[in-house]
Amino acid sequence: MTDVEIDPFERFNRAMGMGKIQDPYPAFAASRPKGIEKADLRLLLGEDAAAQGALAEGGPPIYTAYSYDAVCQVLRDGDTFSSKMYEAVMGIVMGHTILEMDEPEHRQYRTLLQQAFTKKSLEHWEHELVRPVIDRLIDKFIDRGRAELVTELTLPFPVDVVAGLFGIPDEEMKQFHIWTVELISVGLDFEGALRASGEIRDHLKVLLEERRAAGCVGDDLLSILGRAELDGHRLTDDEIFAFCRLLLPAGAETTYRSSSNLLYGLLHNPEQLDLVRNQPATMIPKAIEEGLRWEPPLLTIMRQATRDTEVCGVPIEKGAIVITNLGSANHDTGRWDNAEAIDVLREQHQHMAFAFGPHMCLGQHLARMETRVLLEQIFARLPNLRLDPDGDVGPITGLTFRSPTALPVTWG
Ligand code: HEM
Known part of the structure; x- marks a missing residue:
């Protein structure tokens, strides 16, 4: 098969999964006691010497925050740590979105956009969109008795959900999938x-x-955004389109990876899988939070210091880039015992997978609902789900985004 003939998601999955770091967590643990330190470019860019040189040369100093407290301090304070630097790359592709806005502009737009994620909207979407999307994908492979869950379920379902939120007609879905993959690549x-x-x-x-x-x-x-209003202000077309485009990386890619990570963790720990599937009503929500803590799909987000400041006692100069390592914060042993292990029964504390502070994920309740419905339908329709002993499980890989490349399973 040529590259053009294969499924766009599979092409994306192959490209993103290749040659990626498998376990960066021991390196994070070594740096975490310092709270925050000058960034190790190898940990950011792998062994790509050219990229390391380009980033180091003449640019602002770069720090990485590793501990929970350091990450929290940076993300909580949007005045000292600006999000504007996203304009340079994300802004060109997506348009001017809330991701790159600081206050007070950010709060005004976020309040307008929040009108699209009310409890009532989520209930409507759960029944009219999310459940049917997941069921349709499971229908395609259920008679086979085995499937590769990443390519056949966790990768396409959040994109179908976002397409459904926009009202993309069925006959245009294939084209929409291709654009999505191009955008998130x-x-x-x-x-x-x-x-x-x-x-x-x-x-x-x-x-x-x-x-x-x-x-x-x-x-x-689109109807909700078209009629959303605050103090007589409505969103312009460009603002609506920018927000919609942002939902593809922000909403689809993260949910695909987080649900894949959670399934990976459960399938590799059958006793935990049993705990969750035997008591779905109480255990699915706990498993979702623990999966997000254990393997957040997005490891790092950035901010830029607007003034000379200090984080955990370390001076940070105005203009410096601060990378907050959400994965490392989620493994902070000051907060979680045995933090490297997935444990759906552990006592839950606030984690950083959805970030924190003014830019904390706007779609977090949608993401939780999508993942809950995914697990409910998997447990209801694929009894005794387990890893396929004849399949090749792809490990969880990646330094910025993380997820497994393949989850071959069987059931019955
Ligand atoms: C498990 C899935 C998800 C994870 C782990 C996640 C994670 C995050 C993180 C870490 C941020 C902060 C980015 C930053 O400040 O630099 C963020 C922001 C955002 N997320 Fe999510 N996200 C998820 C799902 C979703 C979904 C389903 C949607 C909507 C369809 C969504 C929409 C957004 C938006 C619009 C923002 C920007 C918020 C702002 O700047 O005020 N996310 N997300």
Whole structure:
């Protein structure tokens, strides 16, 4: 098969899974006692000497925050630690989104966008969208008795959910999948991502105009965003399209990876898998939080210091980039015993997978609901799910984004 013929998700999965670091956690543990330190570029960029040189030369100093307290201090204080530097890459591809805004602009837009994630909307989407999407994907492989869960379920389902939020018609889903993969591959092919970004905007424009002609009365995301209002202010078309594009990396890629990580952790620890599937109502929510703590899908996010300051006693100069290592914070042994292990029964504390402070994930309740429905349907429809002894499990890999490349399973 040529590259063009294979499924776009499989192509993405192969490209992102290759040659990636398997276990960076011992290195994080070694740095964590310092709280925050000058960044080790090998830990950021792997062994790519050219990239290390480009980043080190003439740029601002770079620090990495490793401990829970250091990460918390940076993310909580949006005045001292700005998100504006996302404009340089993400902003060009996505448009001006809340991700790159500081206060007070950020709060104003976030409040407007929050109107799309009310409890009522989530209930509607759970029954009308998320459950049917997951069931349709399981229908495709259930008669086979075995499946590769990453390619066949966890990778496509959050993209189908985001497409459903926009109201993309079924016949256009294949094209939407291709654009999604191009957009989220921004680190591999910037030009391709830029092209996909424009195509998604042109496509959403047609859909938004249809919603406006119908008075924006529907429960789909475009209608909700089209009618959202705060102090007489409405979102412009460009603001709506920028937000929609942001949902692909922010909403689809993270959920695909976090649900894959959780399934990986449960399938490799059958006694924990049994605990969860025997008491789904109480144990699924606990398993979701523990999965997010144990292997957050997004390990690092960035901020830039707006003034000379100090984090955990370490001076940080104005202009310095601070990388907050969410994975390392989630493994801080001052907060969690035996933090390297997944343990669905452990006492739960606030973790950093969704970040913290003003930019804490806007879609966290949607992500939890999607993952809960995924597990409920897997347990209900694939009894005695287990790793396929004849399959090749791909390990969890990655330094920025992390997830397994393959989860071959069987059931019955
Ligand atoms: C398990 C899945 C998810 C994880 C681990 C996750 C993680 C994160 C993190 C760490 C941030 C902070 C980024 C930063 O400040 O630099 C963030 C922000 C955000 N997330 Fe999520 N996310 C998930 C799912 C979702 C979903 C399903 C949506 C919506 C469909 C979503 C929408 C957003 C948005 C819009 C922001 C920007 C918030 C702001 O800047 O105020 N996320 N997410």
